[in-house]
Amino acid sequence: MAWLKERLRYIFGSTKGLILMASALIALETAFMGMLSGPMAEWGIRDIWIRLWGMRLDPSHREARIIFLYHTFAIGVIALETYMITGLVKMKEMHKVGINAVMTVGYLFVLVFGLAFAYWGENWAFHGLFIAGLTLVFFAGMWLAYALWPWAKEYRLPEGSPYWRLAGGLDGERLAWFIMAVATLISAIYGAVPGSYFGNGFEVFLSEDIIRIPEHTPMELAIVGHLHIMLVDIAVAAMLIVFRWVDLKGRLHAWATAFTIIGTIIISVGAWVIVPFRPIAHQIINVGAMFLMVASLFLTIYTWRKQIEIGLHKMGIEDKPTLGQKLKALLSDPLPVGATWQMMYMNAVVTAPGVFMAIKLDWLRQWLLREERIGLVGHWHILAAVIATILLLYYGDVVGLKDKARKWYGWGIVIASDLAFFAATLFYTKRLYVSVSQQQPLVNFTMYLLDASLFLVLVIVAALMVWRLVDLFKPEGKWTEEWRDPSLKPIFAEEDVR
Amino acid sequence: MKKAWLPVLTLLLAILWGCAVAPPESPPQVDTGVDPNEWVRIPAGEFLYGMHNKEAVIEKDFEMMLTPVTNAQFAAYLNEALAKGELILNEDGVYIEYPGEPFEGGKHEVEYGPGQYLVYPLGTIEAKLEYKSGQFVVKPGWENHPVTMTTWFSGWGYCRFYGGRLPTEKEWEKAARGEDGRPYPWGEEITKAHANFYKSGDPFDHYWGGQGETTPVGFYNGETHLGFKTEKAVSPYGLYDMAGNVWEWMLDTEEHNPHLHYTHQRILKGGAFNNYDYDARTFARNFAPPDYYDFTTGFRCVREP
Known part of the structure; x- marks a missing residue:
C-alpha cells in the first residue's frame, strides 16, 4: 500500500508527476479517439472499436460529440500548460499547490465525464459533472491570474535585470503571463454564455457548417470568436512557456515580450468584438496575429543563436566557426x-x-x-x-x-x-x-x-x-x-x- | 544517396499530380426494378426538421420523384427542350435563360443577373451524356444511374419543363425522414448495405481511383446486385436514394429561406458517393453556388398532385 501511496503522491503531488499524467492522458485519448476517424472508418476499424468499447453513438448527435471531444482535449492541454506555468513562474507555494489541485480535479472531471456523456449514452448526471469540471478549471484559471499578479512587490525586477523591466521594476514578462491568463478567462466566458444558450435544448452546431450562411446571430458569432481565441490563448501560453524554457533575456526578451503583450491584447479584442463589429473583427485579429508571429520570430532568433553558441562551445570551436559548424551546432x-x-x-x-x-x-x-x-x-x-x-x-x-x-x-x-x-x-x-x-x-x-x-x-x-x-x-x-x-x-x- | 530524398519526393508528387484518373468504362448492368418515372405522394402535415428536430409544417400534399433524375431522363429532356428552343446549345455546353436574382451588394455576393446559365457541360470526362449526331445520348451502361454534372439551373429547367419544380429543403426533408425525426430515411443506423457513400464497398466503389461512382437508382432495394447484398433503404414514403449516391439540389433561395439573404448559395442534401456516411444524414447540408457542378451533383423534382 505504501508502494502505491508513494507513486500516487508523486503523480498528484509534484509538478512533474502532474505533467506526466496530463501528457499520458492526452496521448491515450488521442490514440483512443483516433480509432473513430475517417480512415479508420474506411478500414472498418471504427465499427469494431465502437462495439469493443460499447460506445453508443447517436448519428444525430455527432456534432455535439465533436464539441465535447474538442473540449476534453483543449482542457487537458490547458491543464498541462497550467502545471508548466506554476512550475516555471515564481509564485507562492500555496498558490502553486492550490491551482494545480483545483485544475487537476477540474480537468479529470471534464475528461472522464465529458467523454462518458458524449460517447457512452448521454447520462445527464455526467453532463453536470462535466460542467462542474469546466467550472473548477475556470476557478483554477482565476486563481492563476491572481497568483501571476505582476504588480506585487516581491515580483519586481531589480535594476540591471537581464529581463524586460518596466517602470518601477515591473516584470514585463510577468505582465505578459497575467494578460494571457486574463484574456483566456474572458475568452472562456465568451464561450460559456453561448455554450449555455445552445446547450439548453441541445441545439449545437459546428461553426464550419454555418460559414456559408451570411448572417449569424450574436450567439453564433460568440461561438466563432470563442473557438478562435481559445486556441490563440493556448498558443500564447505555449510560446511564453518556451520563453522561460530557453530563459529568453536581453533585448530580444524585451521585444518579444512587448510584442506578445500587444499581440495578445489586440487579437483578443479582435475576437471579442466579432459580435458587434463583425466586418472589422478579422482585420483586428490579423494585426494581433502579426505581433504574435513577430514575437515568435524573436524567440526563435534568440533560441537558435543560443543553441549555436552552446553547441559550438561543446564542440570546442571558439573562433570563426564555418557555416557548416554553426549548422551542426544548431542541430545538435x-x-x-x-x-x-x-x-x-x-x-x-x-x-x-x-x-x-x-x-x-x-x-x-x-x-x-x-x-x-x-x-x-x-x-x-x-x-x-x-x-x-x-x-x-x-x-x-x-x-x-x-x-x-x-x-x-x-x-x-x-x-x-x-x-x-x-x-x-x-x-x-x-x-x-x-x-x-x-x-x-x-x-x-x-x-x-x-x-x-x-x-x-x-x-x-x-x-x-x-x-x-x-x-x-x-x-x-x-x-x-x-x-x-x-x-x-x-x-x-x-x-x-x- | 542520402540526399536523394528531395528529388524522389518531388518526382513522386509530380507523378501524383500528373497522372490522370481514367473515367470508368461501361459499368456492369443492374436492373433494380425501380421505375424512375414514378412519383410518390407526400402528405401535408407536421414533421421534425433539421438537426435539432424543430417542429415544422408542410401545408399541402405534394408529389416527389421516386428516385433522382437519371441520365436517360435527362438526355431525353435535353433533346426535347432543345427541339422546342427552350435550351441553347453552345460549344462548351447547354444553357438556359434565367431571369436572374436581385443583387444587394452584400459581402462576397456574386451577381446572378438575367442571362444564360449552364445546364449541362460538354467535353468533360466525368459526363455520362454525349452529343452525337444532333442528339444527346447516354454512354452505354449509365442509363439508370442518377444524372450528375448538373447545376442548380439544370434542376430548375428540367423540373419546370415537366410541370414541376425543385423541392424546398423542408419538403425534401419531410419526404426523406417522415415525421419521427429519424436521422436516416430508413431509421437510426447506416451500414454499407444501406447507401452509396465513400468506401461503402458497392460494385462501383473502385471507379475514379477508388473515390467511387453513382449506383443505379433504386440499387439499395433489399436485393443482391452483382454479388452485393443491399438493405431496402427507402424513406417512410418509399423514396429511394434519399441518402448517399448524389447531392440533390434544393430550390431554396432567399424567398424560401431568409437565412440565405444575399448569398445566392444553394442547399444540397443527401450526401454523395464520395462523402462519409454522416453527410448522408437527412438533415445534413451542403452549399454551392447555383452554377456549380461536378460528378456528384444531381436532383429530383416535386409537383402538385
Missing part, C-alpha cells in the same frame, strides 16, 4: 530548436494557406461547402497539433532525455509531425491542384502520409510513456528524482536569476 539539440522551428513552420502550413484562403475567399466559395469546411478544419487542426508538438518537445527536456534518446525523440517528433502537417496542407488545399474527379491519388497519398506520420509521433510518445510507466515500478526510478527535485529548469540558464 532537437528540442529547443525543434520547438521554435515548429513556430516558424506553422507559418508555412497554417498562416500562409490561411491568408491565401482569406484573400481567395470568393474563389473558394465557388466550390462546395464541404471543400471550404475541409480547409477550415484542416487549418486549425494543424495549429492545434503544432502547439501539441511544441509542448511535447518541451516535455522531452523536462524528463531529461539525453544523447541518442533525445535526438530520436526530438527529431522524430519534428520530422514526423511536419510531414503530417505537410500532407494535411496538401490535402486541404487540394482544389488548387486537382479537380474533384482526379483527386483520389493525391487524397490517398496525403492520407497515408498523414496517418503514417501521426502514427509515428504517437509511437514516439508511447515509447516515452512506456518508459515512464516502467520507471514507476522501480524503487529508485526517475520518478523519485523528480519527486525530490520537481523544479522546471531553463535549458540555457547560466544561473537562476529570476
Whole structure:
C-alpha cells in the first residue's frame, strides 16, 4: 500500500508527476479517439472499436460529440500548460499547490465525464459533472491570474535585470503571463454564455457548417470568436512557456515580450468584438496575429543563436566557426530548436494557406461547402497539433532525455509531425491542384502520409510513456528524482536569476 | 544517396499530380426494378426538421420523384427542350435563360443577373451524356444511374419543363425522414448495405481511383446486385436514394429561406458517393453556388398532385 501511496503522491503531488499524467492522458485519448476517424472508418476499424468499447453513438448527435471531444482535449492541454506555468513562474507555494489541485480535479472531471456523456449514452448526471469540471478549471484559471499578479512587490525586477523591466521594476514578462491568463478567462466566458444558450435544448452546431450562411446571430458569432481565441490563448501560453524554457533575456526578451503583450491584447479584442463589429473583427485579429508571429520570430532568433553558441562551445570551436559548424551546432539539440522551428513552420502550413484562403475567399466559395469546411478544419487542426508538438518537445527536456534518446525523440517528433502537417496542407488545399474527379491519388497519398506520420509521433510518445510507466515500478526510478527535485529548469540558464 | 530524398519526393508528387484518373468504362448492368418515372405522394402535415428536430409544417400534399433524375431522363429532356428552343446549345455546353436574382451588394455576393446559365457541360470526362449526331445520348451502361454534372439551373429547367419544380429543403426533408425525426430515411443506423457513400464497398466503389461512382437508382432495394447484398433503404414514403449516391439540389433561395439573404448559395442534401456516411444524414447540408457542378451533383423534382 505504501508502494502505491508513494507513486500516487508523486503523480498528484509534484509538478512533474502532474505533467506526466496530463501528457499520458492526452496521448491515450488521442490514440483512443483516433480509432473513430475517417480512415479508420474506411478500414472498418471504427465499427469494431465502437462495439469493443460499447460506445453508443447517436448519428444525430455527432456534432455535439465533436464539441465535447474538442473540449476534453483543449482542457487537458490547458491543464498541462497550467502545471508548466506554476512550475516555471515564481509564485507562492500555496498558490502553486492550490491551482494545480483545483485544475487537476477540474480537468479529470471534464475528461472522464465529458467523454462518458458524449460517447457512452448521454447520462445527464455526467453532463453536470462535466460542467462542474469546466467550472473548477475556470476557478483554477482565476486563481492563476491572481497568483501571476505582476504588480506585487516581491515580483519586481531589480535594476540591471537581464529581463524586460518596466517602470518601477515591473516584470514585463510577468505582465505578459497575467494578460494571457486574463484574456483566456474572458475568452472562456465568451464561450460559456453561448455554450449555455445552445446547450439548453441541445441545439449545437459546428461553426464550419454555418460559414456559408451570411448572417449569424450574436450567439453564433460568440461561438466563432470563442473557438478562435481559445486556441490563440493556448498558443500564447505555449510560446511564453518556451520563453522561460530557453530563459529568453536581453533585448530580444524585451521585444518579444512587448510584442506578445500587444499581440495578445489586440487579437483578443479582435475576437471579442466579432459580435458587434463583425466586418472589422478579422482585420483586428490579423494585426494581433502579426505581433504574435513577430514575437515568435524573436524567440526563435534568440533560441537558435543560443543553441549555436552552446553547441559550438561543446564542440570546442571558439573562433570563426564555418557555416557548416554553426549548422551542426544548431542541430545538435532537437528540442529547443525543434520547438521554435515548429513556430516558424506553422507559418508555412497554417498562416500562409490561411491568408491565401482569406484573400481567395470568393474563389473558394465557388466550390462546395464541404471543400471550404475541409480547409477550415484542416487549418486549425494543424495549429492545434503544432502547439501539441511544441509542448511535447518541451516535455522531452523536462524528463531529461539525453544523447541518442533525445535526438530520436526530438527529431522524430519534428520530422514526423511536419510531414503530417505537410500532407494535411496538401490535402486541404487540394482544389488548387486537382479537380474533384482526379483527386483520389493525391487524397490517398496525403492520407497515408498523414496517418503514417501521426502514427509515428504517437509511437514516439508511447515509447516515452512506456518508459515512464516502467520507471514507476522501480524503487529508485526517475520518478523519485523528480519527486525530490520537481523544479522546471531553463535549458540555457547560466544561473537562476529570476 | 542520402540526399536523394528531395528529388524522389518531388518526382513522386509530380507523378501524383500528373497522372490522370481514367473515367470508368461501361459499368456492369443492374436492373433494380425501380421505375424512375414514378412519383410518390407526400402528405401535408407536421414533421421534425433539421438537426435539432424543430417542429415544422408542410401545408399541402405534394408529389416527389421516386428516385433522382437519371441520365436517360435527362438526355431525353435535353433533346426535347432543345427541339422546342427552350435550351441553347453552345460549344462548351447547354444553357438556359434565367431571369436572374436581385443583387444587394452584400459581402462576397456574386451577381446572378438575367442571362444564360449552364445546364449541362460538354467535353468533360466525368459526363455520362454525349452529343452525337444532333442528339444527346447516354454512354452505354449509365442509363439508370442518377444524372450528375448538373447545376442548380439544370434542376430548375428540367423540373419546370415537366410541370414541376425543385423541392424546398423542408419538403425534401419531410419526404426523406417522415415525421419521427429519424436521422436516416430508413431509421437510426447506416451500414454499407444501406447507401452509396465513400468506401461503402458497392460494385462501383473502385471507379475514379477508388473515390467511387453513382449506383443505379433504386440499387439499395433489399436485393443482391452483382454479388452485393443491399438493405431496402427507402424513406417512410418509399423514396429511394434519399441518402448517399448524389447531392440533390434544393430550390431554396432567399424567398424560401431568409437565412440565405444575399448569398445566392444553394442547399444540397443527401450526401454523395464520395462523402462519409454522416453527410448522408437527412438533415445534413451542403452549399454551392447555383452554377456549380461536378460528378456528384444531381436532383429530383416535386409537383402538385
